[in-house]
Amino acid sequence: MNEDSRPPGDRAADRLPDTSDIAARSRQGGQGGAVWKLTDPHRQLDANVVAVLPGESIARHLGPDLDVLIHVIEGTGELRTEHGTTPLFPGALAWLPRRTEREFVAGGDGLWYLSVHQRNRGGLAIAASGTGAMS
Helix, strand or coil, X not given: CCHHHCCCCCCHHHCCCCHHHXXXXXXXXXXXXXXXXXXXXXXXXXXXXXXXXXXXXXXXXXXXXXXXXXEEEEEEEXXXXXXXXXXXXXXXXXXXXXXXXXXXXXXXXEEEEEEEEECCCCCCCCCCCCCCCCC
C-alpha cells in the first residue's frame, strides 16, 4: 500500500514529533506563540504547542466554546482564571471548561504547553505572546 492511500494518522507524515524537541527549537530561536500544530485535514482534534517566552503572557481572554486540556511540556508559570491562580510546571495538566476566562503568565524560564481540544472548524486565533487569545 502506498503511503498516500493509507488512512489519516497512518502515514509517515502524520507521525507526531517529540514535544521536547519542539520546545527546545522554539527556545533557541526565541519564537513564541503557536510553534507547532496538528495539520491533518481529516483530524477531529486541534492540538498546538504554545510557547510563552520568559516574562511574557497571554492576556486574559474568554476561551472558546470548547473544553481545552493543557499539558505543560517545559518551563514554569501561572494559569489565572476566574477561579484563581494555578502554578504551572513540567508535567502539570489543566482542564479548562468551555468559555473559561484564562491568562497564561510565563515564569523566568518561559512556558511551553500542549493545548488539545475538539476541532473548531471556525478556527481559534493564536496570537503572538502577550497580544491576544490562545487556547
